[in-house]
Structures are given as structure tokens and as C-alpha cells.
Amino acid sequence: MAGTGVFEEIIEGDVFKYYTDGEWKKSASGKSVAIINPTTRTTQYKVQACTQEEVNKVMESAKIAQKQWAKTPLWKRAELLHKAAAILKEHKAPIAECLVKEIAKPAKDSVTEVVRSGDLISYCAEEGVRILGEGKFLVSDSFPGNERTKYCLTSKIPLGVVLAIPPFNYPVNLAVSKIGPALIAGNSLVLKPPTQGAVACLHMVQCFNLAGFPKGLISCITGKGSEIGDFLTMHPGVNCISFTGGDTGVAISKKAGMVPLQMELGGKDACIVLEDADLDLVAANIIKGGFSYSGQRCTAVKVVLVMESVADELVEKVNAKVAKLKVGPPEDDCDITPVVSESSANFIEGLAKDAKTKGATFCQEYKREGNLIWPLLLDNVRPDMRIAWEEPFGPIVPVIRINSIEEGIHHCNASNFGLQGCVFTKDINKAILISDAMETGTVQINSAPARGPDHFPFQGLKDSGIGSQGITNSINMMTKIKSTVINLPTPSYTMG
Ligand SMILES: NC(=O)C1=CN([C@@H]2O[C@H](COP(=O)(O)OP(=O)(O)OC[C@H]3O[C@@H](n4cnc5c(N)ncnc54)[C@H](OP(=O)(O)O)[C@@H]3O)[C@@H](O)[C@H]2O)C=CC1
Numbered sequence: 001m002a003g004t005g006v007f008e009e010i011i012e013g014d015v016f017k018y019y020t021d022g023e024w025k026k027s028a029s030g031k032s033v034a035i036i037n038p039t040t041r042t043t044q045y046k047v048q049a050c051t052q053e054e055v056n057k058v059m060e061s062a063k064i065a066q067k068q069w070a071k072t073p074l075w076k077r078a079e080l081l082h083k084a085a086a087i088l089k090e091h092k093a094p095i096a097e098c099l100v101k102e103i104a105k106p107a108k109d110s111v112t113e114v115v116r117s118g119d120l121i122s123y124c125a126e127e128g129v130r131i132l133g134e135g136k137f138l139v140s141d142s143f144p145g146n147e148r149t150k151y152c153l154t155s156k157i158p159l160g161v162v163l164a165i166p167p168f169n170y171p172v173n174l175a176v177s178k179i180g181p182a183l184i185a186g187n188s189l190v191l192k193p194p195t196q197g198a199v200a201c202l203h204m205v206q207c208f209n210l211a212g213f214p215k216g217l218i219s220c221i222t223g224k225g226s227e228i229g230d231f232l233t234m235h236p237g238v239n240c241i242s243f244t245g246g247d248t249g250v251a252i253s254k255k256a257g258m259v260p261l262q263m264e265l266g267g268k269d270a271c272i273v274l275e276d277a278d279l280d281l282v283a284a285n286i287i288k289g290g291f292s293y294s295g296q297r298c299t300a301v302k303v304v305l306v307m308e309s310v311a312d313e314l315v316e317k318v319n320a321k322v323a324k325l326k327v328g329p330p331e332d333d334c335d336i337t338p339v340v341s342e343s344s345a346n347f348i349e350g351l352a353k354d355a356k357t358k359g360a361t362f363c364q365e366y367k368r369e370g371n372l373i374w375p376l377l378l379d380n381v382r383p384d385m386r387i388a389w390e391e392p393f394g395p396i397v398p399v400i401r402i403n404s405i406e407e408g409i410h411h412c413n414a415s416n417f418g419l420q421g422c423v424f425t426k427d428i429n430k431a432i433l434i435s436d437a438m439e440t441g442t443v444q445i446n447s448a449p450a451r452g453p454d455h456f457p458f459q460g461l462k463d464s465g466i467g468s469q470g471i472t473n474s475i476n477m478m479t480k481i482k483s484t485v486i487n488l489p490t491p492s493y494t495m496g
């Protein structure tokens with residue numbers, strides 16, 4: 001159960017504490033933020049509403065701790081990360097329980113998220129040891145006009161204090177996808193968890209605490225993003241921001257100072273279906289890609305662009321599978337669970353109503369109880385409908401019928417998003433041409449979009465982000481290059 005056993009020290013009364021200087025503390029604000037259970041719509045947990053003064057102290061400690069950490073041998077950093085990964089996996093049950101209660105993630109998927117996060121941390125440790133153990137050696141005579149008088153040694157060094165802000169939908173996994181690379185690269189880390197998902201994050205942070213990381217190296221500041229977010233992201237002590245979320249990221253990138261940014265934002269992932277596609281495979285991937293975790297994934301299939309000649313058959317196959325989806329509470333491991341908040345449910349409903357008014361075909365009856373929205377396939381969606389362009393982050397998948405491949409590519413590229421996309425066809429040559437034409441960070445051939453496995457590069461074009469994630473890319477992004485040049489008085493050429 002949350003806040004018990006090894007997690008007892010992270011809670012006092014009914015409010016979870018925040019983590020700073022290797023200790024769990026109550027905020028001087030005396031205020032807390034309520035976390036609403038999306039299923040019951042009542043307060044499930046409370047976390048501290050941290051103050052700006054507390055943020056200042058955390059930044060100061062992070063700066064001091066980082067200096068020492070950067071002098072810690074790489075193999076020791078890796079060893080501690082492996083330890084944290086093992087502790088996290090050992091305590092997967094209580095952490096998964098938090099995910100079920102805070103974000104209504106189905107029970108089995110919640111466990112998977114924690115285990116995947118442990119594996120991600122271990123992989124960071126291994127990859128970091130490999131790629132940070134190497135540098136470059138350059139000699140000057142390769143550039144015109146130079147003799148071999150300069151030897152340049154380059155290595156990757158830490159940035160300093162990394163600020164990590166993950167979203168609600170993968171609070172643990174998208175937190176460790178920032179924490180692991182930051183720490184192995186010699187940075188300190190300040191985590192601002194999403195409000196929904198904060199308690200799961202606090203439990204995860206306790207696993208790092210139990211692993212024995214130095215005081216101040218990792219901190220976790222809680223509070224509403226709308227209240228402390230700007231203070232954190234504009235704080236002069238921050239040397240790098242790694243953010244995953246929605247439009248907030250666009251605003252942050254305009255306000256942040258001269259620091260490297262890693263932004264993974266929204267998406268409107270298109271699924272282009274050609275006439276020769278295996279329609280059973282497509283239907284299975286629309287269900288998995290569009291409806292898993294009730295469509296609350298940045299990589300969810302958010303619009304199907306299917307050739308008219310096979311559209312009827314595909315819609316029929318998808319509908320048959322939608323009918324089999326289990327709808328209900330996350331505790332029962334249902335496929336479709338309540339969406340994260342009432343405002344999110346209202347937004348999704350707004351998209352459905354707009355589509356109804358404009359004449360979309362509702363393949364199922366629209367049904368909602370509280371935050372629970374039944375899965376819905378909308379056929380004959382047209383470009384004048386909001387659902388054709390906006391991301392519902394809910395269990396609604398629109399289908400647009402197209403008459404040519406060019407029409408599909410045009411719709412995909414007209415989006416302001418460019419995260420992922422997918423194409424279904426048996427013709428690999430056509431698939432490659434379409435992949436090259438789609439303006440998205442990744443294109444999946446014959447499978448639904450996905451970020452994982454976690455070491456794959458993951459990046460969004462246009463409003464979908466800045467930079468690239470994935471373990472290797474994140475480690476590289478959280479370092480800078482340092483060069484040392486040895487200048488010789490006379491040229492020296494190696495003769496063997
Ligand atoms: N490309 C990707 O990898 C992914 C993208 N997303 C996108 O994220 C969105 C849904 O996630 P959601 O959590 O609602 O996204 P938000 O952008 O609302 O929130 C993301 C994080 O930002 C925090 N935050 C809010 N305001 C500020 C601020 N002013 N300054 C700094 N931080 C702030 C939030 O805290 P708090 O919760 O306290 O408000 C939360 O931790 C969707 O658009 C989805 O597509 C989601 C997952 C992955």
C-alpha cells in the first residue's frame with residue numbers, strides 16, 4: 001500500500017512530503033495539493049505545495065551536490081543506478097497501485113510501467129559506461145594550412161543541474177527517462193512531477209534515496225505546475241530542461257534562458273492504410289494504438305487515413321474489436337478506464353459533439369459516465385471537423401477516407417504536429433517512399449506508433465518537440481563537449 005513499509009517516511013498525516021537534501025520534508029507553506037482519483041473523482045492523495053524559497057534551496061543543494069557527483073567515477077555512478085533500478089522493481093506493486101489510483105492506468109499496465117522504468121535505469125547505466133568512457137582525438141593537419149602541431153582531446157562533461165518535468169500519462173517512466181541519463185552523465189536532477197502521478201513519482205524517488213545517492217543530488221519538488229512551473233523553468237540555477245507534455249512546453253521554450261532544451265510535446269499520429277494492407281493487422285493496431293490507456297498516449301493513433309476502396313471492410317473489423325473492449329475501473333484491468341480529469345473528459349466530449357454536428361458517422365453510441373468515456377470510432381470524418389486535427393487524448397479515433405496516397409500524406413503533413421506516423425502496406429517500396437514523405441520524427445511500417453523500446457531515438461518535428469529522446473540521445477543531450485588542445489612547438493608525425 002502507498003506510504004507504508006519502506007515508504008513510511010515519505011508521508012506524514014495524510015500529506016506526502018517532498019524530497020530535498022536527502023530528506024523527506026514538509027513544506028513551510030502549510031498548504032497541500034489534492035490529487036483526484038479519476039475513477040472516484042474524490043481526493044485520493046495530497047502532496048506538499050512547495051514555496052519559491054524551497055525551490056531556491058533545492059537548486060542550491062543540487063548545484064553543490066553536482067560538483068561532487070561529477071568527480072565520482074563513472075562505474076560508481078552506474079553501480080548506484082543499477083541499485084536504484086533493482087529497488088524500484090522490487091517495489092513495483094505499491095508504485096503501480098499509485099498509478100492505478102492517480103491516473104487510472106489499468107493495473108497490469110501500471111506494473112509494466114514500473115518494470116520498464118527499472119530496465120530503463122539499468123540500460124542508462126550500461127550505455128553511459130560505454131559512451132561516456134570514450135572521447136575523441138583529433139589532429140590539426142587534416143585542416144588546410146595546418147601542420148600536425150595540435151592534438152585535440154574531447155570528452156563529454158555534465159551540464160550541471162537538470163530540471164525534469166514529466167506528464168501525467170507515464171509519470172514514472174517519463175521521469176526516469178530523464179533522471180537516468182542525467183545522473184549517469186554526472187548531472188544533478190530536480191524533478192517536478194505532474195500533479196496526477198506525483199505520489200507514484202515520490203515513491204520512485206524513495207527508491208533512489210534507498211539506493212544511497214548523495215544528498216542533494218536528486219530532489220523532488222511538488223506543487224501545481226501552473227503555480228511553481230514558471231519559477232522553476234526560469235530559475236537561474238537550471239542548466240538544462242527536459243520536458244514532456246502538451247502546449248505548456250511551447251510556452252516554456254519561449255521563456256527558458258540559454259539552456260539546452262529537450263521537449264517532447266503533443267502529436268496527431270496518422271495511420272495511413274493502403275489498398276493492399278493486411279486489414280486484420282491494421283485493425284489490431286488501431287485498437288492497440290488508438291485505445292490502449294484510453295488513447296492517452298502521445299504516440300496513440302489519432303487519425304486513420306484509409307483508402308476508400310478498403311475503408312468499409314476496415315471499419316467493420318475495427319468495430320468488431322471495439323465491441324470486445326472491456327470498459328470500467330483500472331483496478332479490474334479494464335481496457336478503457338476513466339480519463340485523467342473532468343476537464344479532459346469535457347474536452348473529449350466537445351470534440352465528439354463538434355464531429356456529430358458536422359456529420360461524422362458514429363460507429364458506436366457516445367456514452368460517458370463521469371470521467372469514463374466509452375470507446376468510439378468516428379467514420380467519414382472530414383477536414384472541417386476539429387477531431388481531424390486536434391489530439392483528443394481520449395478513446396476516440398477518427399477515420400478519414402482518402403482517394404490517393406498523396407491525399408493521406410497531405411493531411412499528415414498539414415498538421416502542426418509531427419511526432420510519429422504509421423503506414424500499412426505489403427509493398428515495402430511504397431512504404432519507404434511514404435515514410436520519407438511524412439514530416440514526422442518516426443514512421444512505423446506495419447505497426448502502430450510507439451516510443452518504446454526505450455533506447456530507440458524518439459523525437460517530434462514541428463510543434464511536437466525539440467531534440468531527440470531515447471537513452472543514448474538523452475545521455476548525449478545532457479552533456480556538453482570539453483576540448484583540451486595540446487600545442488607542440490614543432491610538427492610531429494607518427495611513424496609507427
Ligand atoms: N511527445 C511526448 O513524448 C509526450 C507528449 N505528451 C503530451 O502531453 C499532454 C498531456 O500531458 P499533461 O500532463 O496533461 O501535459 P501538461 O503540459 O499539462 O503538463 C506536463 C507537465 O508540465 C507541468 N506544468 C504545467 N504548467 C507548467 C508550467 N507553467 N511550467 C512548468 N511546468 C508546468 C505539469 O504539472 P501539473 O501536472 O502540476 O500541472 C506536468 O508536470 C498531451 O498533449 C500529450 O500529447 C504526453 C506524453 C508524452
Ligand SMILES: O=C(O)[C@H](O)COP(=O)(O)O
Binds near residue numbers: 297300449450
Ligand atoms: O507519453 C507517451 O505517450 C509515451 O511516450 C508513449 O510511450 P509508448 O509509445 O512506448 O507507449
